[in-house]
Amino acid sequence: MSWRTSAAPASTAGAVDATALNAFLRAGQAAATTPGTKLYVVMGNEAADLDSIACAIALATSLDRDGVAAEANERVIPLIAIPRDDFSLRADAAWLLRDLGVDVSSLVFLDDLDVAAPPSGVEIAGLTLVDHNALSPRLAASAAAALASKTVLVIDHHDDEKKYPDTAFVTIEPTGSCATLVFERIAKTRSCARDVLCAGGPIATMLFAAVLIDTQNLDPAATRSTPRDVAAVDALAPRVAAKVGDVALVDASDASARIGFYEELKRRRFDQRGLSPRDLLRRDYKQWTMGDGRWGWEVGVASFGVPLTEMGGRGGGDDASSVVTAACDAFARERGLDVLVLMAAFDDANDGGAFARQLAFWLPSAASSGGAGVDAETRSKRDAVLREMIAETLAPALGGLERLDAEEGAVGAFEGRAYAQRDARASRKKLQPAMAARLSETPKPR
Known part of the structure; x- marks a missing residue:
């Protein structure tokens, strides 16, 4: 046969x-x-x-x-x-x-x-x-x-x-x-x-x-x-x-x-009204190990059809950012992630119904801790560097990134690392190889 x-x-x-x-x-x-x-x-x-x-x-x-x-x-x-x-x-x-x-x-x-x-x-x-x-x-x-x-x-x-x-x-x-x-x-x-x-x-x-x-x-x-x-x-x-x-x-x-x-x-x-932040994260999700061996980066990419600004409203909490923070942290920890990427794709009612994409990064609280004993300030600085590196890496593959207002809706959960994609046609198929190429060359803190 x-x-x-x-x-x-x-x-x-x-x-x-x-x-x-x-x-x-x-x-x-x-x-x-x-x-x-x-x-x-x-x-x-x-x-x-x-x-x-x-x-x-x-x-x-x-x-x-x-x-x-x-x-x-x-x-x-x-x-x-x-x-x-x-x-x-x-x-x-x-x-x-x-x-x-x-x-x-x-x-x-x-x-x-x-x-x-x-x-x-x-x-x-x-x-x-x-x-x-x-x-x-x-x-x-x-x-x-x-x-x-x-x-x-x-x-x-x-x-x-x-x-x-x-x-x-x-x-x-x-x-x-x-x-x-x-x-x-x-x-x-x-x-x-x-x-x-x-x-x-x-x-x-x-x-x-x-x-x-x-x-x-x-x-x-x-x-x-x-x-x-x-x-x-x-x-x-x-x-x-x-x-x-x-x-x-x-x-x-x-x-x-x-x-x-x-x-x-x-x-x-794309009609995902009523889904909680956790359900939005798991409805269309893929995960990769980027880099070789036991020190490879675990990266998950969740795609959904709700704007990042509205994501927290699906959880029923009063504070949209805290609802999304809790959901992302729990989701990333369950899957052993170093980086969780959120890709939102939707028809933008504020732009005449034009198709739009938004992007955000979430790092679990110990993602780049470098092991036990690293203080919170050092960890925060490392995470900020990692977020900036990811944004710089992905911007060319996604046609450029424009930072979203951190005060709007649930966007505050991402500590200033939430963006509008300039190329709405660029999907996970563009993001994954660009991110894998960069992280495979980036040592993971131990």
Whole structure:
């Protein structure tokens, strides 16, 4: 079996409608805890946004149809890389899957399957990384090394971290959406193109939605949109569901007909009213170890759709800054972070609804302490230097940074290190490599 593509007969015949997809998901969920099972796990990234979820489900289904799990005790399963309780925070994905008839209760989440320590008698026979190309740094080093050696396939659109084995089949291309790359792979196999991407089926609609939301509806002004994304949308349009929610998609090939669908996805993704600061931090979160060895920097990046100025109001406290301070400190400590970066993306009501991004840094109180016994004044000075260095590093990658008013709303929690991005198109994909390059050259205080 080639992991690149397959011309082999499909292991299961027939169109993948919602009923067939749910049967596949239920079988995989049962297999994940059945002794004697060999699992081929297709894992999305730890942010688990719509792109990552759609790609994991679509790719796992197509690999199953390609005959990857050829023996009776083998199964291909998609793994959604968040705890099950966190799924409700992905409002766009939750709405889309529910309306398409996908049984979310049959999906496998991190708390259902620990790939680093699977249930007794269950073997992780192969691992596919989709929408990322390196395992989470939160895995223990020994577990990460063991899992990395089992990585057989990587499909991603982020910067290549080159942390997979040389034997893996790798597709890493700078498309706006990873769903574009997954679509391209599926379309290369005739039976999968016919059955997995069947007209009106859930998978074509999920991939279609993921490309739209990731590329801002193929906005030519958005640097994330590429001709390949446009081609994927054009090819998927005739296959999508006729209606999702109250949005008609009978003529999804027409650009104007897509607008309502995109706007509904966008509204659900960014309407985060009522979420606490903690929920905002964990709803779209990624973490990296930047630098080598035990002294690498632990950096987390949380993305959400609420302006930094309004963030504290979600916690219900009287003092917005203190609410955000407490949430950020607890969140960073739980994850062992040295630096927590907050990226807010939203339509700015004060600027005619124009899309805007804001950025802030949070250092846990002992982030740069240099060990026990360092006095508060020394620690404060070190933290100030670190914050300034991060801002100087990121400014070019993000089109420049303009400092926000520290007296407005919750911004005071960030001790003067909260900014408006001048390039609203620059996302976490731009921030992460710039920050990693600088911190990998910066010794961490011990």
